[in-house]
Amino acid sequence: MTNPGNWVVATSLEELSAKHKTVVKRQGKQILLWQVGDEIFACANRCPHEGYPLSEGKMSQDCVLTCNWHNWKFDLKSGETLMGGDTLRLFPVRIEGDRIEVDITDPPSDAVQAKALNGLAEAFDDHDYTRIARELFRYERADGDPLDALKAAFGLARDRLEYGTTHAHAGAADWLTLRRELENRSEADRLVPVMEIIGHLSWDSLMDHGNYPYPEGIAGRFDEAALEATIEDEDEKTAIAIARRALQDGDLSRLRASLERASLQHYQDFGHSPIFCDKSFELLESLGGSSADNLILPLVRSLCMGTREDLIPEFRDYAGALSSWDGNGADVPKPEDFRNTGVKACFEKIVNAGGRTDALYDVLMQAACEQMLHYDAGFRTRIDRPVQDNIDWLDFTHAITHLNAVRKIAERQPDLWANGLLQTGCYLGRNANYVDWDQPVGQWGVDNADALFDAIFERLLDHGEPVYIFPVHMLKLSIAVREEIRLRPDAPFVPALLAALNRFVNEPVKRKHARRVANQAQKFVEAQA
Ligand code: FES
Incomplete structure (x- = not known):
């Protein structure tokens, strides 16, 4: 049966002919009627922008129809938005005698949802943050679950990321953790984490500005050793085919274990790989199996493409240290033993404690926290140093978030402690060059950890940063710190961990370095000449 509609009298022909346009309110809707020649149109009076x-x-x-505020243009015949973004709602019109009637029946919710998702995709293409928010609200108003819109966004991003998984994916897991804690907050506050994830994905997609579809094909069977070997060979085509097989077979736990091993084969991508791996699977648990392709294929790509930093001279002793790890070392160092200690010496101390991974973990975490607490922040502002001295907060936060990921992975696969803890040695050995042990740090001590986390999470909901990378690191570090403390509130590293976080979130941030870039470019180009 066709829908009879919900026709209401809007105005009379006589009145509209006299004025050409009029606004009426019917059942809470503000409707604009406009006569153009012989035609009469009815649309929402409030511009969708x-x-x-x-x-x-x-x-x-x-x-x-042109809206004079920002010049958006709406074709009332086709319903198209000719300039601008969001679509204008049109109402069907009929004439009954002298009466002009409009059908104000709301479209079915599935149609509204589809339209909102379509709008979201357009906003994603343009990184139009405010439209992303509007379309999400429209979707939610039509009984859509914002997490379904989020899943759609991961689908949009999938083939646009040249290097696969980014911090947007890793941060998404943590944004969703935060969202779950906002249950009693306003609808708007609860939407912020979803907006941030989609905005970040859109931004990263725009930065990659391309189309990078995944190679076709699926392997005949899932072979973990083959997957790890193909990732080692940077053979994305074969690795994707094997991962697809695992996904199709629903063999997620074996796939996860295999990718975790691959993520720790090297000190890879400055330690991003195990973080991305851990967070991608956590995100998959939040979003469900329908997102598996959209999350895991980019992860496999990122593992294939990640830089193997242990191959550069600074970290080259990693392979030798790993092969010398026999898991029997009982000589547990102190955190201060890692002060002013180079990479190779860090490896030796770590191998010598290889039989005491629990104690070693505590020592390394504390050493990483104390380094961060004593970071010489002057390196952020110096403009006369070579490019290798471009050391900033994130070099130190990563030592902690990487170790947090290592712990979770190694608890599932204890043989990976060696890889993970030695990689912490890479951070400690390198970052030791950028620490000022003489600076006072007492002011960063934290008496009330919950109050600190509350303040950080409140700030993150309205962080004010135009780009995503810094707030997402603040989020990731805060969630990792909270995880560590909740798991072991009396761990010896807790005071230093909280103090380091406190300093990080309260120190000024410099995210762009024009003079440093210019100086380094000049020296580099002159040296090449
Ligand atoms: S409000 Fe109409 S174009 Fe901006």
Whole structure:
């Protein structure tokens, strides 16, 4: 049966002919009627951009309505938005005698949802943050679950990321953790984490500005050793085919274990790989199996493409240290033994404690926290140093978030403690060059950890940063720190961990370095000449 509609009298022909346009309110809807020649149109009076009244706009002879606030243009014949973004709601019109009637039946919710997702995709293409928010609200108003919109966004991002998984994926798991804790907050607050994830994905997709589809093909069977070997060979095509087989077979736990091993084969991608791996599977648990392709294929790509930093001279002793790890060392160092200690010496101390991974973990975590607490922040602002001295907060936060990921992975696969803890030695040995042990740090001590986390999470909901990378690191570090402390509130590293976090979130941030870039470019180009 066809829908009879919900026709209401809007105005009379006589009145509209006299005025050409009028605004009426019917059942809570503000409707603009406009006569153009012999045609009569009815549309929402509030512009879908920022809600200013379209009755103050101008109409062309060919029925294009312009909103004068920001010049968006709506073709009232086709319903298309010719300039601008969001679509304008049109109402069907009929004439009954002298009466002009409009059908104000709301479209079915599935149609509204589909339209909102379509709008979200357009906003994603343009990194239009405010439209992302509007379309998410429209979707939610039509009984859509914002997490379904989020899943769609991961689908949009999948083939646009040249290097696969980014911090947007890793941060997404933590944003969703935060969202679950906002249950009693306003609808708007609860939408912020979803907006941030989608905005970040969109930004990263734009930065990669391309189309990078995954190679076709699926392997005949899932072979973990083969997957790890193909990742080692940077053979994305074969690795994707094997991962697809595991996904199709629903063999997620074996796939996860295999990718975790691959993520720790090297000190890879400055330690991002195990973090991305751990967070991708955590995210998959939040979003469900339908997102598996969209999350795991980018992860496999990122593992294939990640830089093997243990192959550069600074970290080259990693392979030898790993092969010398026999798991029997009982000589547990102190955190201060890692002060002013180079990479190779860090490896030796770590191998010598290889039989005491629990104690070693505590020592390394404390050493990493104390380094971060004593980071010589002057390196952020110096403009006369070579490129290898471009050391900033994130070099130190990563030592901690990497170790947090290592712990979770190694608890599942204890043979990976060696890889993970030695990689912490890479951070400690390198970062030791950028620490000022004489600076006072007493002011960063934290008496009330919960209050610190509350303040950080409140700030993150309205962080004010135009780009995503810094707030997402603040989020990731805070969640990792909280995890460590909740798991072991009396661990020896807890005071240093909290103090380091406290300093990080309260020190000024410099995210762009024009003079440093110019100086380094000049020296580099001159040296090449
Ligand atoms: S409010 Fe109409 S174009 Fe911006």
